[in-house]
Amino acid sequence: MLKAETPYNIIQTLSESEVARLYQMLGVQPTLNSKPKQNKKKPLITDAEATEYLLKKLKRYT
Secondary structure: OOOHHHHHHHHHHHHHHHHHHHHHHHOOOOOOOOOOOOOOOOOOOOOHHHHHHHHHHHHHHH
């Protein structure tokens, strides 16, 4: 007997284009519960840390 988890796990491994094609083949509208894209990267250091670092470096040269 096929469990509902099996097709779900298979669909989770497909790329977005493959999932879209699968939905098209099945005649089903894709759900809007897609994963949010995480394009924003966390800054390496804050502005305050950068300013403090630069001030320390400048003090060495004076």
